[in-house]
Amino acid sequence: xxxxxxxxxxxxxxxxxxxxxxxxxxxxxxGGAQAATFPxxxxxxxxxxxxxxxxxxxxxxxxxxxxxxLSSGAAAQAAFGDDQLSDCWTTAQAGLxxxxxxxxxxxxGHALLDRTVYQHYRALDDxxxxxxxxxxxxxxxxxxxxxxxxxxxxxxxxxxxxxPLRDRVRQQVLSAGGAHALVGRVDATADAAWIRIRNDAPxxxxxxxxxxxxxxxxxxxxxxxxxxxxxxxxxxxRYPNASQQVGGTPPVGYRQIDGAARFAxxxxxxxxxxxxxxxxxxxxxxxxxxxxxxxxxxxxxRRALTxxxxxxxSVYRKLVPYNTLTTRYQVLTxxxxxxxxxxxxxxxxxxxxxxxxADYPGTSRRDRLxxxxxxxxxxxxxxxxxxxxxxxxxxxSNALNSSYAxxxxxxxxxxxx
Numbered sequence: 080x081x082x083x084x085x086x087x088x089x090x091x092x093x094x095x096x097x098x099x100x101x102x103x104x105x106x107x108x109x110g111g112a113q114a115a116t117f118p119x120x121x122x123x124x125x126x127x128x129x130x131x132x133x134x135x136x137x138x139x140x141x142x143x144x145x146x147x148x149l150s151s152g153a154a155a156q157a158a159f160g161d162d163q164l165s166d167c168w169t170t171a172q173a174g175l176x177x178x179x180x181x182x183x184x185x186x187x188g189h190a191l192l193d194r195t196v197y198q199h200y201r202a203l204d205d206x207x208x209x210x211x212x213x214x215x216x217x218x219x220x221x222x223x224x225x226x227x228x229x230x231x232x233x234x235x236x237x238x239x240x241x242x243p244l245r246d247r248v249r250q251q252v253l254s255a256g257g258a259h260a261l262v263g264r265v266d267a268t269a270d271a272a273w274i275r276i277r278n279d280a281p282x283x284x285x286x287x288x289x290x291x292x293x294x295x296x297x298x299x300x301x302x303x304x305x306x307x308x309x310x311x312x313x314x315x316x317r318y319p320n321a322s323q324q325v326g327g328t329p330p331v332g333y334r335q336i337d338g339a340a341r342f343a344x345x346x347x348x349x350x351x352x353x354x355x356x357x358x359x360x361x362x363x364x365x366x367x368x369x370x371x372x373x374x375x376x377x378x379x380x381r382r383a384l385t386x387x388x389x390x391x392x393s394v395y396r397k398l399v400p401y402n403t404l405t406t407r408y409q410v411l412t413x414x415x416x417x418x419x420x421x422x423x424x425x426x427x428x429x430x431x432x433x434x435x436x437a438d439y440p441g442t443s444r445r446d447r448l449x450x451x452x453x454x455x456x457x458x459x460x461x462x463x464x465x466x467x468x469x470x471x472x473x474x475x476s477n478a479l480n481s482s483y484a485x486x487x488x489x490x491x492x493x494x495x496x
Contacts, residue, residue, distance in 0.1 A: 117454055117468040117489060133176050133462070135191065137493040142167040145485030146200070148238030154480050159242045161200075164485075168197040174209075176495060188212035195234065200243040207232040207247065216257075222266075224257035235283070246280035258298065268308065269295040285324035290316045308341045329402050330363040337375070354378035359398050363407065371408045371440070373398050392416040401439065410438040413448070427456045446476040462495040 145164045149155050152162035174191030191209040213227040228251075235246040256270030274290040296310035314335040321331045339357025356376045363369025379393040394414040401409045413435025420428040430453050437446040452470040459465075468491075473484040 117466065117491070130179050131177070133178075133495050135172075135174055135176050135189070135493070135495045137170075137172040137193075137491065139170045139172075139489060139491045140167065141170075141487065141489040143485055143487045145483055146237055147241045147243075148474070148483050148485065149241060150480045150483050161243070163199055166197055166199045168195055168203075170195040183217055185215045185217075186213075187215075202243050203234065203237075203245050205234045205245055205247060207234065209233075220260055220266075222257060222259040225255065227254040228252065235278075244280060244282075246278055246283050248279075249275075249277045251275040261297070264300050264302075266298055266300070267295070268298050268310070269293070285320045285322075286318065286329060287320050288316055288318060290314065303345075305344045306342065310339055310341065312337045312339075330365055330369055332364045333369070333400070334362045334364070336360045339375075349383050351381045352379075361398070361400065361408070363400075369400075369402075369407045371398060373410070387421045389419050390417070391419070406439045406441045406444075408440065410440065412436050412438075425458050427458075429454045444476065444478045444481075446474055446478075446481070448472075448474050464491070464493045466491040466493075 143165060146166045147155065147164065149158070149164060152164055155164055156162040170193050172191055172193035174189060176189040178187045179185070180187075188211050189209065190211075192206070193208070194206050195204060197203045209229075209231045211227070211229040213225065216224045230249070230251050232247055232249045235248050237243075240246060251274070253273045254271065256268070258266045258268045260266045270293075272290075272292045274288070274292075276288040276290075278284050278287055292312060292314040294310050294312035296308060298306055298308035300306050312335075314337075315332065316335075317332040318329050321329055337357055337359040339355045341353075341355040343351070343353040345351040345353075354377050356378075357374070358372070359375050360372040361370065375396055375398055377393065377395045377397075379391070381389055381391040383389045392415060395412065397411040399409045399411055401407065413433060415431060415433035417429060417431035419430075422428060431451070433448075433450045435448045437448065439445075450470060450472045452468065454466065454468045456464060456466040468487070468489045470487045471484070472487070474482055476482045
């Protein structure tokens with residue numbers, strides 16, 4: 080999935096080490112349901128009947144009422160000498176998309192370059208890139224295989240930095256995986272990923288990361304296509320520049336082991352149900368303070384109400400590293416509900432509401448997060464897309480100066496030739 084790389088407020092105030100690790104874990108997590116993505120996936124442009132090489136151009140204009148996720152203009156003034164919380168920015172993106180699928184194999188990828196310009200905080204102006212290449216080889220039911228590589232450069236989320244600091248984060252990912260039939264309807268699955276994260280800003284380089292992950296396990300597929308699987312995963316991360324950080328945060332590295340039962344159950348176009356339930360164990364190198372473990376879960380469902388409307392929802396419980404002097408992780412719980420409408424072949428609407436809580440073990444801090452979002456997408460012809468998003472987000476915290484609210488509006492025009 081390709082998205083514009085302008086900074087986009089999308090959550091709460093967290094310390095920088097947690098921010099990086101959340102990004103890394105999101106890259107490695109293949110389960111769960113999410114709200115409508117914006118911009119919508121590039122994979123839909125143009126439609127699959129037109130394979131080959133296609134130029135793509137894209138223009139997006141966005142505005143946020145609270146760009147840095149701060150409690151007030153006074154807090155911004157104290158933090159970096161400017162009391163303005165809102166700003167608008169424009170991102171232009173251009174590049175190529177390639178998709179060539181055969182009876183057995185499919186080669187696909189894209190190479191995009193974007194330029195983002197802000198109206199007030201011009202120090203955030205940035206040029207980024209998004210390059211991806213993947214190959215899928217399908218010899219079902221005997222075996223299938225995928226290989227992928229990507230290289231992206233994007234401005235860090237400003238609600239995590241809470242300052243007009245330009246920090247271009249480069250993420251390089253290599254991934255591979257597949258499945259091989261064992262006996263009957265049971266096969267063995269395996270996935271591996273290698274991630275390298277680097278920061279441009281000198282003050283953020285202690286949070287550079289190298290991550291390796293391996294996950295494997297058996298999977299059963301019924302005659303109707305429903306699946307039940309179990310997987311064991313191991314992840315190891317390193318902060319190569321951790322010694323540059325005053326106070327010993329982040330740790331030099333960490334190790335994580337997780338086991339999860341996963342399932343996907345569907346009745347064609349009427350409903351889908353899927354999710355994962357498991358246990359996670361995290362160990363930070365060099366200190367028992369950074370250890371934590373517990374149950375994690377992610378359950379998602381979708382139900383078609385009519386031929387044109389569908390209701391979807393999800394609930395989750397996650398454990399996320401959060402490096403501070405008082406706590407090392409967050410317990411995130413919550414859920415999301417959404418309704419989608421396919422008004423016509425060209426017009427799609429989606430509304431989502433999510434409510435969540437963040438607890439910080441070892442402290443009395445409790446955060447309540449909620450978000451309402453509306454996305455409208457119009458595709459008058461293959462390769463042309465116009466999309467609009469409005470979102471309102473709030474964080475309510477009992478910690479001093481940690482509560483805030485903001486509105487976001489984005490308008491997108493995309494053309495693939």
